Amino acid sequence: MTSNTLIFLALVGLAVVFLSLAMFVxxxxxxxxxxxxxxxxxxxxxxxxxxxxxxxxxxxxxxxxxxxxxxxxxxxxxxxxxxxxxxxxxxxxxxxxxxxxxxxxxxxxxxxxxxxxxxxxxxxxxxxxxxxxxxxxxxxxxxxxxxxxxxxxxxxxxxxxxxxxxxxxxxxxxxxxxxxxxxxxxxxxxxxxxxxxxxxxxxxxxxxxxxxxxxxxxxxxxxxxxxxxxxxxxxxxxxxxxxxxxxxxFKFNRQLKTLSAEGRMSGWILVLLPFALFAVMYVTTPDYITELVTTKEGRQLLIYGGIAMMLGIWWISHIIKIEV
Structure with missing residues (x-):
């Protein structure tokens, strides 16, 4: 990958970040x-x-x-x-x-x-x-x-x-x-x-x-x-x-909850999706789950994943919560 491509991708990333800030502020x-x-x-x-x-x-x-x-x-x-x-x-x-x-x-x-x-x-x-x-x-x-x-x-x-x-x-x-x-x-x-x-x-x-x-x-x-x-x-x-x-x-808040229901549902799906994938993997390939739970490296991955999920849940809850 050339340096020009890296610069272009970095600029695109910065544009996405600034656009997100402009939407949420x-x-x-x-x-x-x-x-x-x-x-x-x-x-x-x-x-x-x-x-x-x-x-x-x-x-x-x-x-x-x-x-x-x-x-x-x-x-x-x-x-x-x-x-x-x-x-x-x-x-x-x-x-x-x-x-x-x-x-x-x-x-x-x-x-x-x-x-x-x-x-x-x-x-x-x-x-x-x-x-x-x-x-x-x-x-x-x-x-x-x-x-x-x-x-x-x-x-x-x-x-x-x-x-x-x-x-x-x-x-x-x-x-x-x-x-x-x-x-x-x-x-x-x-x-x-x-x-x-x-x-x-x-x-x-x-x-x-x-x-x-x-x-x-x-x-x-x-x-x-x-x-x-x-x-x-x-x-x-x-x-x-x-x-x-x-x-x-109160009527406006009810309408706002109705209009933002899709965002809240998307947040719940993102939060519950890792647990659903964990259950599917436990049924289809239980050896992977056993390796993840019984070994030291696997337990560390679970701990780090849990911390990352807590941060993600906190961030998603702040994004989808609109208070007027």
Missing amino acids: PVTQPKLNRSALLKRRLAALEVENRAQQQVSIYRTKRLDALSPLLRRLETSGLLERVAFALELAGSRLYAYQLVLLVVVVSLLLAVLSWWLWHGWFMVLMALLLPALAVHFKLKRNYYQRLSLYEQQLPEALDIMKRGLQAGYSFADTIKLISEQMPNPLGREFALVFADINYRKDIRKAMTGLLERVPSVSNMALISAVQVQRETGGNLVENIDKLTVIIRDR
Whole structure:
């Protein structure tokens, strides 16, 4: 192969890379902007709540049911963050229970890995695997809960609008929503109503809701309530407009998922194809699989292939995920 051919192929490769970047940057840019906005808002809320030493009503009630030793353990620095992640995911486990379960499972897997492979790398992977699995499970539950919350929010705003038109106070409409709406929205608004009754401060109760459910729709609702309470205005009209916007945004997200279904299916095929080929090779030529599993070189290839697959799955998930 001549040098001119190599230069030509290198230029073609660079063109493909730059074209890919030009295609993906406009798609991912709104996600970065929105995430930065939510992170800045939540960081400000965290500083404010820490300064005022606020603890949620739900959290206080759960801590009161523990013994003094377990309560001290549950409110320690690391476990406090784990407890907040469990609360966001809708789990009723205590943080110390989850951490103890992860530690026990990790140790059992590490012992089993050492007994099977006698390799420190596999032992390390066995120690990290349960924590990673729990992390992704909590994250998945949190996103499912957040999606269901945003799906229920327009109906809850309709109830709030009718309640305000009927002469109910804002706190009474919050209670009405908590009684008529299913979880997770009903539970969140019940916590807001409890916070209002306990602290007599609607602003702190609503900012606590945004901290627990950090979504753009929630931020718009809380901003409308804050502006109306501080400067006046027609809250019913603002809620009516906000309901239309949230419904249109939800409809657009559904259409976007439909249009991007082909890309997600292609991603699943790319992820599952190595496992399908492994099964076909095991049925047709089992000697190859035996050589791959029993020899040292084969196990190293499996380890390197697993690492490469994890990186590939991470990259594919970021390519096919479009967030607006």
